[in-house]
Amino acid sequence: MSKPLLRIDALESGYGASPALRGVSLTVESGSAVAVLGANGAGKTSLLKAISGALPCWHGTVRLAGRDIHGLAPHRVARHGVAHVPEGRELFxxxxxxxxxxxxxxxxxxxxxxxxxxxxxxxxxxxxxxxxxxxxxxxxxxxxxxxxxxxxxxxxPRLLMLDEPSLGLSPALVADIFALLKELNRRQGLTLLVVEQHTQMALDLAHKAYLMDAGRMVSEGDAKRFAETREVRDRYLGSGRQAIQGSTRWRRKRGWI
Ligand SMILES: Nc1ncnc2c1ncn2[C@@H]1O[C@H](COP(=O)(O)OP(=O)(O)O)[C@@H](O)[C@H]1O
Ligand SMILES: [Mg+2]
Structure with a gap:
């Protein structure tokens, strides 16, 4: 098998003395789309920040095409080909x-x-x-x-990371954004790592999915079969309305909708 584009092993990171990632491992094959799912506070944003160099790596490794990039400053990680579309977009x-x-x-x-x-x-x-x-x-x-x-x-970029690209967008726009991401991945071969609360869209786009909880990866698998696993179904899909309502409340609180 070819070398993965991104490989993270036992990554620990956090804010000050407070941990947000507690031994996270993840692999993204070149040309694939990978989704990271999980409730608010699970550590999804922190994971992308640790990859892009915005959070320190306390322990573990982050390798891009076999090369160790952990501990590099964000602009150097970007030069290695990692682009990050952050939560809330952060435009000037x-x-x-x-x-x-x-x-x-x-x-x-x-x-x-x-x-x-x-x-x-x-x-x-x-x-x-x-x-x-x-x-x-x-x-x-x-x-x-x-x-x-x-x-x-x-x-x-060689790797495009997106943190909740659907946040605050209308359903029609969410569908447009995901259609674009699918085209970039399937037609242009761009490797994607997508963090999403919009579970259905993310699983439709992704080849492989991970589920995070309290700073740990608690489940991983083929995206198409992932939706059938009990943990994901019960928490995020089964009575999915609850999860969606919860996240809408949270988004409103943060002033995003
Ligand atoms: N700037 C910050 N300072 C301190 N703690 C933070 C900060 N941002 C996030 N955290 C904490 O890190 C944990 C993971 O948060 P985060 O990565 O934002 O989760 P998610 O993106 O899955 O909602 C949570 O416990 C959260 O409270
Ligand atoms: Mg987040």
């Missing part, structure tokens, strides 16, 4: 759409290639072309998510 609110997109390309020196890729992003998201001079602050949630994904794509 006062910068234009175009400057936000270009902020993802700081590590690139090839200006003609960059211009082509920027045009490619405007072709993919025509609405962003119309809004290219508008400050990110004035965009809708869906437009902001497109900019956040465009900013990640312009870095030409």
């Amino acid at each position: 609110p006062l910068l234009s759409v175009e400057d936000n997109l270009l902020s993802g390309a700081y590590a690139r020196a090839d200006r003609p290639g960059l211009k082509r890729d920027l045009d490619g992003i405007y072709q993919r998201f025509p609405i962003l072309s119309d809004l290219r001079r508008r400050a990110a602050l004035h965009l809708s949630g869906g437009e902001q998510q497109m900019v956040a994904i465009g900013r990640a794509l312009i870095a030409r």
Whole structure:
């Protein structure tokens, strides 16, 4: 079998002295899409932050294509080809759409290639072309998510990590975003690591899924069969309305909807 693009072993990390990841292991094969599911506070965001270098690694290893990247600063992890679409998008609110997109390309020196890729992003998201001079602050949630994904794509990543891309979006937009992710993975071979509360969409996109709870991976398996496992069904799908209502309340509390 080929070497996995991302391999994490026994990773421990957290905030100050308080642990958020308690020995997490995960493997992402090159060209695959992997979903990480779990309730609020399970450690999903912390996992992506630890991979991208925004949280320290206390113990364990993070390897990208066999190369140890743990402990590197975020800009160095990005240079190795890891792009992170963070929870809540984190655009520069006062910068234009175009400057936000270009902020993802700081590590690139090839200006003609960059211009082509920027045009490619405007072709993919025509609405962003119309809004290219508008400050990110004035965009809708869906437009902001497109900019956040465009900013990640312009870095030409080997691994694209997305933290709750559906957050605060209408069902139609969520379907559009997931259709785009599927196309990027299936047609262009881009490797994806997606953290989602929208379990059904994530399992439809992913080849493999993991379930996190209290900083640990408690289950993993084939995404199509994963939905049938009792733990996932009971907690997230069976009476899925509860989980969805809970997360809606949480999102409202945080002012995202
Ligand atoms: N900035 C922070 N400072 C301290 N603790 C945090 C911070 N962010 C998250 N945590 C804690 O880390 C744990 C995992 O949180 P998080 O990774 O955000 O979970 P998820 O993304 O699955 O909702 C939780 O116990 C949470 O309270
Ligand atoms: Mg989170």
